[in-house]
Amino acid sequence: MMAAALSTAPAHAADVPESDDPIKMTIHDWTGQALTTHIMGSVLEDMGYNVEYVQADYLAQFAGLESGDLHVAMEIWETTGKDALTASLKTGDTVDLGETGMKAIEEWWYPKYVKEECPGLPDWEALNDCAELFASPETHPKGRYLGGPVTWGGKDEERVEALGLDFEVVHAGTDAALFAEIQSAYQRRQPILAWVYTPHWAPIKFEGEWVEFPRYSKECYEDPSWGPNPDKTVDCGKPRGWIKAVGWAGGEEKWPAAYEAIRNFNITNQDMGEMIGKVDLDGMPISVVVDEWMENNRDTWQSWIPKN
Template identity: 30%
Template sequence: MEHELGYRVDTVQVDEVPAWDALSQGRGGRDPGGLGPPRAGAALRPATRRPSRDAGPLGVSGHIGWWVPKYFADAHPDVLDWKNLNKYAAQLRTPESGGKGQLLDGSPSYVTHDKALVKNLNLDYQVVFAGSEAAQITQIKQFAKDRKPFLTYWYEPQWLFNEVPMVEVKLPAYSEACGTKGEKDPDSVDCAYPTSELKKYLNAGFSRKGGDAASFLKKFRWTKKDQNEVAQLMAEDKLSAEDAAERWVKRHPDVWKKWVA
């Protein structure tokens, strides 16, 4: 927007609720949709009375689930059906899982359904918390380096898939009935996490009168692969957000030139 359209752009990191307040009051032009821990499967929902406008899909869907490394799935394809997980509990046992198979989670502060799923699906597993997302990533990388099997709670889009290919274990299909039941009683959940399409929202006035800037934001759309590429540059290569974006822009003019046309 700065180099191609001549705007001055300030980026501000704000928590979700203050972001919606700023958007409704005209203090923020755009709020990207987001999904990931600790909000298990929750889409970013605008309050209906706030003057914001749906600016279309980001191009990425967010999803939380259970994953195993691809090398383990290739060797044991039936592990990808939750009904067969108990068959592999002994192989997925760790010193921390108390004689059961380990389901690796991140921070205890994450709001997940994993303990309920283990109980309600009668799985011979123990949820083990790494303590944080960073610690979970470290553990996953170590398992992969040693070519050990593991089962982990994880989400997409996420750059770690670029380094450790993982395949999702199919849990009982999500349904609105299951979701509603889970909202009333989280301990009753017995289905998969939902998939949420991530969207962009603009302040209503800016959406109507924002000119080329609003047009750019409405056109902006990329893939999970694009997002993971930038995130990996920041997380692993330690690039700043601006440097990571600049590198991506240089690599993908065929994508972003459509946004400024």
């Protein structure tokens, strides 16, 4: 085994890999994150690194990243993971590996045809007038909001309470179940209010809109006096913004060239949404989609690799 590098200076190509120990990259429960991680993992393998993929919970993974049991997480979304990332970075045991180029939106979404029966949308204040439109037998007379898996966070129950919405949050068990139900409702032109995010194939394929809640601010999540409800926090929409990679701090010294390559990773929402569609809609294996992207975008990913 090669000795680990003792400097965070960029490694020369001849020095890579600096260690034969595997770089453990986390895999979560949505297709896009698996694609992002396997693309970057393939690049690292091309550089000579040993890569291991480890299934991990999106928010709970930070304990493993801080201890060094896990090494790299490719997608922390500002929309749902900002607080957890900020707290982790403050420990000094993890490092920010930079933005991935993708821009995150995760919000309540409805098909555009729903506005025929609820014309006040996308204003959030129209939701209570239309709650029964979205009701299910289990939630009636309250509306049903189909949220993402519980592990994704998102504060939807808190949002419902703070804004006084006549809705119940029902969490999908998996990413696949969430979008299968959305697709089924869309094909039958049935009302549905659900968690939709981008980058993803759904906003590309389906004509719809995100609900416009009071604009997110940090104070909304921390200060009850901010926003329309003076007694509650989370009386606003979700944050929108970056998607970042994060790593175990010890990796800076152990695999400096790998960390530099990860910082150079960059992909667009459009490219990622199309790849997710190939997996979720066309049934292509993730490995095939990754190989196809790597073959067709050789100049792009090779530009991430540090030069001498």
